[in-house]
Amino acid sequence: MNSSSLVIRNMNEHELASALEWAAAEGWNPGLDDAQCFYAADPKGFFLGEVDGKPAGCISAVAYDDAYGFLGLYIVAPDYRGRGFGLKLWRAAMVYLSGRNVGLDGVLSQQANYSKSRFTLAYRNIRYQGKGGGSEPYGLIDLSSVPFKEIARYDATVFPAPRPNFLRRWIEQPQAAALGVMNDQRLIGYGVVRPCRQGFKIGPLFAQNRQTADTLLKGLASRVPDQPIFLDAPEANPAAIQLAQRHHMQPVFETARMYTKGLPAARIVHCFGVTTFELG
Secondary structure, eight states, X not given: OEETTEEEEEOOHHHHXXXXXXXXXXXXXXXXXHHXXXXXHOTTSEEEEEETTEXXXXXXEEEOSSSEEEEEEEEEOGGGTTSSHHHHHHHHHHHHTTTXXXXXXXOGGGHHHHHTTTXXXXXXXXXXXXXXXXXXXXXXXXXXXXXXXXXXXHHTTTXXXXXXXXXXXXXXXXXXXXXXXXXXXXXXXXXXXXXXXXXXXXXXXXXXXXXXXXXXXXXXXXXXXXXXXXXXXXXXXXXXXXXXXXXXXXXXXXXXXXXXXXXXXXXXXXXXXXXXXXXX
16 A cells, blocks of 8 residues: 555564564553564554655554454654654554454543544543562462363453454463463453563453452462552443452553444453453
């Protein structure tokens, strides 16, 4: 795609890693191994804008299936801002996700601009910060001992679309911990804590009830003693906010979760922590 002096093309995995460095420079604190996980979700869903062969901006538009997609990593390099390149990247991403219900997590100051593209506010996601440590409670298992088919089955009961390629990479990240809770050979909750530029992020944190969510949060926190931990809790699930507050976590940031076709048929009451703002 070529528009004025901006050429838009698909990124490869190496270029996606560079885009995540841009995200780090913006203060978004991505995970250390996010690139390979993100790329597995949809290798065609990451776009790079170039001017005279030099990177000028990027955007992700992950198509999970024919019905659901998610926008993220929307960045224009400082030297190229104010020239309309961001809008061209945006349009390319929306063309790619055409026909789907598209979600995003945007900063609150941009909510009005996203509304112009027919996105409507669903709820806020609030990032809470706390400190790792404590002892691991009884009842947790390492997710590596659970058949992947069962992990994917449970994940699809909470997340709006199947995402097996992403999920397999996500739960196997180096230096990360992935824990679950089982009941009668069925998964009733799981969570992942992964290393980021600063501290560790917990996400997803999916659970059938508050007790399971509490057990998972304690277990994940115990794996990273004395380290900063972050949990992105959806305000649409009051129990998620209460969970963060019970663990003396403090709000430090928030986003506007918006969709083009309204809140998908996900079970938000079982989402206690968003997987990642970039991919939903």
